[in-house]
Amino acid sequence: xxxxxxxxxxxxxxxxxxxxxxxxxxxxxxxxxxxxxxxxxxxxxxxxxxxxxxxxxxxxxxxxxxxxxxxxxxxxxxxxxxxxxxxxxxxxxxxxxxxxxxxxxxxxxxxxxxxxxxxxxxxxxxxxxxxxxxxxxxxxxxxxxxxxxxxxxxxxxxxxxxxxxxxxxxxxxxxxxxxxxxxxxxxxxxxxxxxxxxxxxxxxxxxxxxxxxxxxxxxxxxxxxxxxxxxxxxxxxxxxxxxxxxxxxxxxxxxxxxxxxxxxxxxxxxxxxxxxxxxxxxxxxxxxxxxxxxxxxxxxxxxxxxxxxxxxxxxxxxxxxxxxxxxxxxxxxxxxxxxxxxxx
Amino acid sequence: xxxxxxxxxxxxxxxxxxxxxxxxxxxxxxxxxxxxxxxxxxxxxxxxxxxxxxxxxxxxxxxxxxxxxxxxxxxxxxxxxxxxxxxxxxxxxxxxxxxxxxxxxxxxxxxxxxxxxxxxxxxxxxxxxxxxxxxxxxxxxxxxxx
Numbered sequence: 395x396x397x398x399x400x401x402x403x404x405x406x407x408x409x410x411x412x413x414x415x416x417x418x419x420x421x422x423x424x425x426x427x428x429x430x431x432x433x434x435x436x437x438x439x440x441x442x443x444x445x446x447x448x449x450x451x452x453x454x455x456x457x458x459x460x461x462x463x464x465x466x467x468x469x470x471x472x473x474x475x476x477x478x479x480x481x482x483x484x485x486x487x488x489x490x491x492x493x494x495x496x497x498x499x500x501x502x503x504x505x506x507x508x509x510x511x512x513x514x515x516x517x518x519x520x521x522x523x524x525x526x527x528x529x530x531x532x533x534x535x536x537x538x539x540x541x542x543x544x545x546x547x548x549x550x551x552x553x554x555x556x557x558x559x560x561x562x563x564x565x566x567x568x569x570x571x572x573x574x575x576x577x578x579x580x581x582x583x584x585x586x587x588x589x590x591x592x593x594x595x596x597x598x599x600x601x602x603x604x605x606x607x608x609x610x611x612x613x614x615x616x617x618x619x620x621x622x623x624x625x626x627x628x629x630x631x632x633x634x635x636x637x638x639x640x641x642x643x644x645x646x647x648x649x650x651x652x653x654x655x656x657x658x659x660x661x662x663x664x665x666x667x668x669x670x671x672x673x674x675x676x677x678x679x680x681x682x683x684x685x686x687x688x689x690x691x692x693x694x695x696x697x698x699x700x701x702x703x704x705x706x707x708x709x710x711x712x713x714x715x716x717x718x719x720x721x722x723x724x725x726x727x728x729x730x731x732x733x734x735x736x737x738x
Numbered sequence: 739x740x741x742x743x744x745x746x747x748x749x750x751x752x753x754x755x756x757x758x759x760x761x762x763x764x765x766x767x768x769x770x771x772x773x774x775x776x777x778x779x780x781x782x783x784x785x786x787x788x789x790x791x792x793x794x795x796x797x798x799x800x801x802x803x804x805x806x807x808x809x810x811x812x813x814x815x816x817x818x819x820x821x822x823x824x825x826x827x828x829x830x831x832x833x834x835x836x837x838x839x840x841x842x843x844x845x846x847x848x849x850x851x852x853x854x855x856x857x858x859x860x861x862x863x864x865x866x867x868x869x870x871x872x873x874x875x876x877x878x879x880x881x882x883x884x
Contacts, residue, residue: 574858680759680761681758681759682758682759682761682762682763682774685756685758686772686774686856689765689772690765690772690856690858690859691859693765698767700754701754704754704756704765704767705754705756708756708758708763711758712758
């Protein structure tokens with residue numbers, strides 16, 4: 395690697411952030427995420443007000459961060475986004491109509507570019523920089539799950555795989571909820587929260603593995619809920635931020651204070667499905683059914699974990715009991731069914 | 739027509755597979771198609787992973803299950819055709835590995851092997867296909883121990 399060129403590339407990004415923080419108020423805070431201390435510094439009040447709330451349940455006073463996240467708002471600060479990875483250093487480029495991802499300098503750096511801005515991760519120094527064009531233009535989609543690509547990359551490097559599941563816990567015992575979009579994960583999570591469970595995740599969970607045991611990690615306390623589904627939770631509906639007739643956002647930390655944990659051991663996995671019955675019931679799922687369900691949805695996330703992720707999920711479904719959660723119209727029956735699964 | 743001596747190998751460059759309680763779950767990591775091998779399909783997949791050819795698979799089925807060789811061969815050939823159509827296996831020049839040698843005290847009831855295909859992730863992936871396998875492409879300090 396040409397270390398001089400590499401240093402120049404990242405120094406330009408660091409310099410831009412230093413300039414941005416001279417021009418706008420910097421909001422500093424620390425969090426305990428994926429079992430690690432991380433620190434965030436954000437230049438720009440609107441960017442901070444959009445980025446920090448989804449992590450607020452993980453806030454902690456911590457020193458020696460394992461990851462430093464430094465973000466600025468280009469419009470608010472007047473500091474434009476740097477050019478980014480030099481073309482000749484880019485590898486493994488991936489792109490779609492709305493976003494692009496690339497490694498640079500022999501995969502030391504990772505760059506993610508979307509319509510809202512560009513973020514860079516230095517995997518050597520564990521620094522994540524981000525320049526956003528104009529945070530005042532963010533949609534619910536943009537600010538409900540900040541840093542959607544580079545946090546999973548950093549987690550992957552730590553051995554924490556991001557999986558497409560919800561997660562709640564009861565008295566310290568974690569429950570993963572796996573299924574495709576529309577299967578009822580969010581309904582199950584909200585029903586369990588209303589029934590006194592603690593929250594970890596609504597859609598994306600960090601999955602760690604140590605000594606044959608599995609740990610779930612929380613990332614966001616923000617839940618994107620379809621407006622039609624929210625009608626089933628009238629006590630929550632008035633708190634939802636609405637962007638249009640379809641998409642709403644719930645900041646769960648405001649609605650269920652004290653019902654949050656950053657991590658919990660995974661004891662069971664549930665596969666929710668909606669039924670026309672009134673009561674919710676459980677049936678044992680085979681490990682193969684559980685693996686099909688969780689793997690297809692998790693490995694096809696953009697940062698899905700690949701082959702090793704698949705092997706980890708296979709170990710998970712062999713290790714923990716898995717059940718179909720057939721959810722009835724009586725939402726109050728869901729948490730009692732889940733408690734029943736934990737105690738069986 | 740495929741030879742009874744032809745050996746096959748899982749397409750490990752794109753496909754990940756696990757056999758759980760006799761059922762094989764396969765996923766193509768590049769296009770999101772995923773599959774279940776049911777009936778005796780999980781047993782046959784384990785033999786294919788070991789490099790068995792059609793003759794060897796049929797012999798193993800007849801030893802382990804209540805099935806005649808003619809029926810077993812017909813079903814194995816159909817399954818292999820299906821697996822090749824989905825690019826889950828390819829022909830192999832490698833030598834075969836060890837096959838189950840012990841006959842069970844009692845043969846098990848036979849179930850026709852079949853491949854179930856799930857394509858519901860395709861629409862999602864048309865918008866955002868998965869990234870190259872990050873965990874197989876980690877960055878390490880140049881002087882870090884592997």
